Amino acid sequence: MEYIIHLAILFVLYAILGVSLNLVVGYTGLLSVTHAAFYGIGAYATALLSTLFEVPFLISVLIGIVVAGFFSFLMGMVLSRFRGDYYALASLGFNVIMYSIFLNWASVTRGPLGIAGIAKPEIGGVLFSSNLLFLLLAAICLVGIYGISRFMVSSSFGRVLKAIREDETVITIFGYRTLDYKLVVFVISASMAAVAGSLFASYISFIDPSTFTVMESIFILAIIILGGLANIKGSMVGALFLILVPELLRFVGLPNDIAGYMRQFLYGIILIVLMLYRPQGLIGEYKL
Amino acid sequence: MNIIPQLIINSIIAGAIYSLVALGFNLIYGATKFFNLAHGVMATVGGYAVFVLSKVLGFHIGVSVILGVLCAGFVGYGLDKIVYLPLRKKRASNMILLVASLGVFTALEAIIAILFTSQFRTLAQHIGTQRIYEVGSAIITQTQVIILIASLVLMAILGFVLKKTMFGKAVKAVSDDEEVAKIIGINTNKIIGYVFFIGSAIAGLAGILIGFDTGIEPVMGLRLLLKGVIASIIGGVGNIYGGVAGSFLLGLVENFGIWKISAEWKDAIAFVVLIIFLLFRPKGIFQK
């Protein structure tokens, strides 16, 4: 039972990451490969604030959102000038820089040693110490983020995002300052990823830089491409699928480190096969 | 002691390695117009092929190197036939090709890690006994001299082949305009296949040389790829001579950048350079 709850929590975390990334990649058509950076910012914000200053969980989440929002704003100012493959590359570069900071700014992040002893969330006197309670908290976050995303994509704002994806030049001559739109959606998406990071840190109670690599960004990308771009439900389906399938590998009895690489291998193959035979994913509404 | 001569030597060695990666990357980009993110893994493939041939099977080191280079070339060629050619035939967008190459990179890296573990390995035959030359107050190892000579010779050969042979002219025709090349009777897919072979083989050589100089590990591909890509962007993507110039420039900036700060920041420095170029000179130093 604990195991199933654990999987459910993982699913919720990756669903948050997937739904938020889909706003940028699926709706706006910007192939961002830096989502793990914001996931990491949220995680480090909560980890540092909770271990060093015993800041309450909710406050640390908010600070994580603000920090991720700030960084994504700066990155977005640069990235919004690009599209297509250059965007993908430059965003990947930001992930490398961010990872470098997590790893090498050891006086703050403790570098490769990571940060241990992160407190479980406590909100209004309720300590979310059991996994079931934690799952509830995470699920509430997912519902909130899902709702916000739905609202965004069904508003005029969301329609403009899609138009940017389809033909940015044309929507510009119809009077839209597309840079603003690209920037806003990027910042919102990054802030959502930070929430997932905060949850992750307080759930696992230990974080180190190795979780927030470019590879992790590729995993999240695989989730949303599998589920389907420009479909928020699709990202949840993708997260469910890509959390469950690697777990099957455990039952085959592979050692842990090999299982990790098997998972990576599987994600890679899924990306290739999807591109070859079904680029719109399972229930996607947009083809790259 | 004056450190500057050593920094210059280190810069040149790094530049030589990067230019090997950038050469192949630009060749492939020129012919196919997509960012092949799996290019770096070809270096890993080359490195591990030599590891198996010389250290496991006991082949002569020279034979191993030649076979290792060919092996990387064939893997690149095979990937074109299995993944990229079918996608091109479907007129898939650059983004699909880019994501597919991301999948290839992810999967291949995982396979190598499963087969060889994530341990760091060296290809050098007799550790610690290699000859060292002194140049003023700097030192350079025999391996590094070989790296330098090998990459210069290779650049010269490639330059000659591209400039003077029929094959080189066909590559140029495909790079200028694939449709026109087809109309004048060039079998473009065959040429692109060869380009993948040559580009990947050169990347393989880069991986092998690194293996002799320092060592190989499964995750080396991404970093190499990124350096090659950054060098290419500095020099102007698709311009193979620009890529070489960009490589040496990147080598200089990286090595002088860590003069005052710690060496772990090398990757971050490289990406800061990338972002500066993307912002102010997106088409490289040589173009307006």
Add this chain to the structure above:
Amino acid sequence: MAILKTNKLTKHFEGVHAVDGLSLNIEKATIVAIVGPNGSGKTTLVNILTGMIPYDSGTVIVSDTTHRLKKIKPYTMYSYGLTRTFQEVRLFDQMSVRDNILVVLTKRKVIQSFFETQKSDYTKAANKILQKVGIWEKRNELAKNLSYGQRKLLEIARALVTQAEIFLFDEPFAGLFPEMRKMVSHIVAGLKRKGKTVILIEHDMDVVRELSDYIYVMDSGRLLATGTPREVLSNKEVREAYLGT
């Protein structure tokens, strides 16, 4: 009263003068045709006027607002009442037909568009224009699934709903069936009746003769001739150089 003026507008690409010292003076509520052989700089002109490419020198004056040297930003031209279609139709392919219309109707500011969900008057306006061009039945299809003619009509409809003052139509008749041509020419004439200005880039001289009040003939980025259809079409130089008769 002139609604759009250019003064000695110049643009060259790598030595070729695509637009070479071009001075136009376009009156409000007229239909102006710009004709000329391929590569004479017509599309470059439209691209400059919509801010899609910068120009080298000269001025552009739209609705009394002067733009000098390279100052045009694509999104500003919209606020001066300029809209366009493209020679090669550019739609938002992976969006529904109705969304293609709705997206140009809504608020431009990020914050405003964020809190704007489905507005019934937008939908009404979209439905109305789609009915007008006869593709209302296709409203829920993806734009990429339309036929060539329907795509062309959708693009024109998208320009029409913007309530712009100046419409730049880049070859709106090319490749259309007769009944669709009739519809488009009806739409163009209707715009003039409503006091709007239409700039028509067109190859088909019959259409030009029928619709336009004034013609600019371009060749190698310069004006070869200007005048009413009667004047221009009887101009010997024009007939020889361009019409081939």
